[in-house]
Amino acid sequence: MSKAAENWPPEDTEPATPHPDAPPSGTELGEHYSQCFGCGDDVESGLHIRSMIASDMTVVSKFTVGKDHQGAPGLAHGGLLACAFDEALGSTVGNLLRRPAVTARLETDFVRPVPVGSTLHIAAKLDGVSRRKTYVSAEGRLDAEDGPVAVRARGLFVTVGVEHFTKHGDADAISQFRDVRQAAGQDWDINP
Numbered sequence: 001m002s003k004a005a006e007n008w009p010p011e012d013t014e015p016a017t018p019h020p021d022a023p024p025s026g027t028e029l030g031e032h033y034s035q036c037f038g039c040g041d042d043v044e045s046g047l048h049i050r051s052m053i054a055s056d057m058t059v060v061s062k063f064t065v066g067k068d069h070q071g072a073p074g075l076a077h078g079g080l081l082a083c084a085f086d087e088a089l090g091s092t093v094g095n096l097l098r099r100p101a102v103t104a105r106l107e108t109d110f111v112r113p114v115p116v117g118s119t120l121h122i123a124a125k126l127d128g129v130s131r132r133k134t135y136v137s138a139e140g141r142l143d144a145e146d147g148p149v150a151v152r153a154r155g156l157f158v159t160v161g162v163e164h165f166t167k168h169g170d171a172d173a174i175s176q177f178r179d180v181r182q183a184a185g186q187d188w189d190i191n192p
């Protein structure tokens, strides 16, 4: 099978336009939801990913592989790495565009093994927008921003209404989530 990249984005797109209220470069992003497997502090065996706005088109994230994240002994599970990229890509779309969006498609290329104890430095960028579709891609480098590439990912996020979450999710949890965010002076309805 050819390793040649297919066209990306796979259709004509417009450049992404960052939301005027997107956080400025250098902003450290905390958890977006305490129960999120990707970033939530309350999920003990979660990924505890932390992200920072790097520019109006890019977000950088760090994920340190723990013992709960193994597939083969001593190595990160591939599906779990895909999860880390889902979080990093979703955070990029959510924070820069400030639109509720969900992952519709996620592709990952695993280039080299990722050992337990290593930190993936994930740099994600907005690649283009077509109607409700946002294309975003990322590279994850081992143990340093300029370390060797271990994983690449590309995703399609589709903008949805807030009712996507209230209809399909846990209405009580979403209500509590809204209260917590409003008490902190934050919008609640961006990306539950």
Ligand SMILES: CCCCCCCCCCCCCC(=O)SCCNC(=O)CCNC(=O)[C@H](O)C(C)(C)COP(=O)(O)OP(=O)(O)OC[C@H]1O[C@@H](n2cnc3c(N)ncnc32)[C@H](O)[C@@H]1OP(=O)(O)O
Binding pocket: 032, 038, 086, 087, 088, 089, 090, 091, 094, 095, 098, 101, 102, 103, 104, 105, 131, 132, 133, 156, 158, 160, 190, 191
């Ligand atoms: C302050 C802000 C903080 C924010 C922090 C946030 C951090 C977040 C971090 C969390 C990160 C974790 C995030 C998560 O884990 S999100 C959780 C995982 N994802 C889901 O659960 C999504 C489930 N899927 C759906 O709900 C629906 O299928 C959606 C909503 C996606 C589309 O159903 P809908 O009926 O609404 O729309 P449509 O079907 O007309 O499609 C619309 C367009 O999209 C195109 N299309 C659709 N699917 C695909 C596909 N597979 N490949 C290629 N294209 C696809 C489709 O052709 C069409 O194109 P076009 O005809 O317009 O050309």
